[in-house]
Amino acid sequence: MRAIQIILIVGLLTLVTMYFRRFQSRALDHLSVLGLGVAGAVMVAVPDWTTSLANLVGVGRGADLLSYFGLVSLAFICLLLYAKVRSLESQLTRLARAEAIEHAHLPPSASQASE
Amino acid sequence: MKENVSQSSEAVFVVVPAYNEGAVIHSTLQPLIDSSYSVVVVDDGSHDNTWSVLTALPVYAVRHPCNLGQGAALQTGMTFALRQKAEIIVHFDADGQHQVKDIESLIQPLRNGECDVVFGSRFLRQTDKQAVPFLRRLILRGAVMVNRLMVGVWQSDAYNGFRALSREAVEKIDLRENGYAHASEILSQIRRLKLIYVERPTTILYSEYSKAKGLSNWSAFNILIDMLLGRVFR
Numbered sequence: 124m125r126a127i128q129i130i131l132i133v134g135l136l137t138l139v140t141m142y143f144r145r146f147q148s149r150a151l152d153h154l155s156v157l158g159l160g161v162a163g164a165v166m167v168a169v170p171d172w173t174t175s176l177a178n179l180v181g182v183g184r185g186a187d188l189l190s191y192f193g194l195v196s197l198a199f200i201c202l203l204l205y206a207k208v209r210s211l212e213s214q215l216t217r218l219a220r221a222e223a224i225e226h227a228h229l230p231p232s233a234s235q236a237s238e
Numbered sequence: 239m240k241e242n243v244s245q246s247s248e249a250v251f252v253v254v255p256a257y258n259e260g261a262v263i264h265s266t267l268q269p270l271i272d273s274s275y276s277v278v279v280v281d282d283g284s285h286d287n288t289w290s291v292l293t294a295l296p297v298y299a300v301r302h303p304c305n306l307g308q309g310a311a312l313q314t315g316m317t318f319a320l321r322q323k324a325e326i327i328v329h330f331d332a333d334g335q336h337q338v339k340d341i342e343s344l345i346q347p348l349r350n351g352e353c354d355v356v357f358g359s360r361f362l363r364q365t366d367k368q369a370v371p372f373l374r375r376l377i378l379r380g381a382v383m384v385n386r387l388m389v390g391v392w393q394s395d396a397y398n399g400f401r402a403l404s405r406e407a408v409e410k411i412d413l414r415e416n417g418y419a420h421a422s423e424i425l426s427q428i429r430r431l432k433l434i435y436v437e438r439p440t441t442i443l444y445s446e447y448s449k450a451k452g453l454s455n456w457s458a459f460n461i462l463i464d465m466l467l468g469r470v471f472r
Contacts, residue, residue, distance in 0.1 A: 216306055216416055220314045223280070223300040227318060230296040 124168070131167045135160050247274040250345060251324035253315030254279045255308050256332035260286040264295070269338040270330070271296060278319050279332070280311040298322065308399075309420025313413040320408060327408050329401045336400045340440045344402045347436050354407040354433040355424075357393060358400030358440035366441050377458045384422075388465060391425040393437065397461075400440050407433050418457065419464035 139160035143153070166173045166189065173185025182188045252275045256263055263279070270277045277297040281289050283305035292299035300318055302311065312329055319327050326345050330336050340358065347353050360366045361378075370378070378397060386392050399421070403411070410431050415423040428435055 212416065213414060215304075216310050216313075219302045219304060219306055220310070220317060223302050223314050224318050224321070226301070228293045228299040228301075230298060232296065233298070233322075 128167050132164045135163045135167070248276050249323070249325035250328060250341075251276045251278055251315075251319035251322065251326070252328045252330045252341070253312060253319060254330050254332050255282055255311035255315065256280065256284065256288050256292075257282040257305060257308075257311070258284045258286045258288060259332040260284065260288040260291055262334050263288055263291050263332055266332055266334045267295060267297060273338055273341070275328075275341070276319075276322065276324065278315045278322075280315040280318075282306060282308070282311040307416035307420075308418055309413045309423070310416040312420060316403075316408045316411070316413075320405065324408075325405050327403045327405070329399055329403075331399045335443050337441050337443070340400070340438075341402075344400065344438050344440065347438070348402055348404050352434075353436045354404050355428055355435040356402040357395065357435060357437045358398045359393070359395035359437040360398060360440060360442045361394040362437060362439035363441075366439060369442060369444060371444065381458060381461075384462060384465075385425055388422070388426075391429050393425065395437070397421050398440065398442070407431075415464065415468055417464050418461050419468060422461075422465050423468070 139156060142156050166185070170185055173188060175185075177183065177185045177188035180188070182191070252270050254263075254267065254270075254277065256279055259266070267277060267279065279292050279297055279299045281292060281299060281301040283302045289299070289301055298318065300314060302314065316327055326348050328341055328345065330341075336358070344356050344358055347356050360370055367375070378395065381397055382393065382395070397418075401424070407428075410433070411424065411427050413420045413423055413427075427433075
């Protein structure tokens with residue numbers, strides 16, 4: 124086994140462990156992260172399998188296939204995060220609006236009327 | 239639409255979104271205060287002295303704890319004005335480019351019960367049109383076409399911040415576009431809610447201040463992107 128294989132496998136397994144320690148999410152998320160981690164580790168340990176998979180779909184090298192998949196998943200993750208940012212933004216807006224209205228400054232005429 | 243609503247000036251709420259307008263906000267607001275309209279200023283998380291100027295004036299002032307954008311500020315102002323029993327709500331820019339004397343003609347169709355929303359337009363009178371810098375005119379023309387294509391509403395002036403809305407219209411409208419794309423969002427909501435709208439001529443004053451402070455011509459591109467993103471991520 125080459126040094127790079129060990130580094131990559133340790134890196135992948137660390138990521139998976141960190142995910143489980145940090146995020147309390149649903150069972151499906153757990154399974155898919157676990158699956159991805161194990162699949163990644165297997166691909167690193169036995170690179171020939173990725174190459175045969177790549178040949179099967181018309182890609183020359185296993186590494187190329189991985190980088191294509193990697194790019195698409197990265198873009199997908201960016202979109203998910205962006206959607207999350209938007210929903211956070213709208214929550215923040217509602218919160219800020221409520222807070223702004225709560226602490227409104229009234230003109231003298233209106234504040235007298237409300238007293 | 240309500241028939242023949244005759245509101246007093248106090249029931250007309252002028253909503254002014256302001257972000258770092260401390261230098262001009264007083265001179266923009268004074269004529270509004272003098273004309274006895276109710277004024278709601280939304281300080282959109284300014285970093286300058288805007289808020290301290292506002293609290294010294296006889297206006298309603300609300301402050302976002304952080305900067306959210308003009309669309310968000312307008313929605314906050316409208317929500318607040320509804321709670322203060324506003325009958326007519328006018329959107330008015332803080333940088334002094336709109337004229338207080340135009341408000342009466344803008345809200346007249348609402349008072350007559352002719353429509354739900356009135357848009358100010360700088361392209362209905364030849365003199366107003368010529369006051370608009372050439373490149374700006376070109377871009378606004380493009381924006382009109384984008385609105386026509388994407389929203390399906392025709393309007394001569396797509397990005398005029400001067401509008402008047404009836405209480406009933408404001409109760410139904412809910413702006414979710416925090417940035418400048420709210421101008422197109424208002425149109426699409428008007429269309430969806432089947433509100434009736436008209437346009438009235440208004441004069442825009444292009445002062446050095448408003449030119450420097452206002453949207454640059456490049457913003458048109460950003461607004462378009464916001465509109466497209468707004469479509470995808472709803």
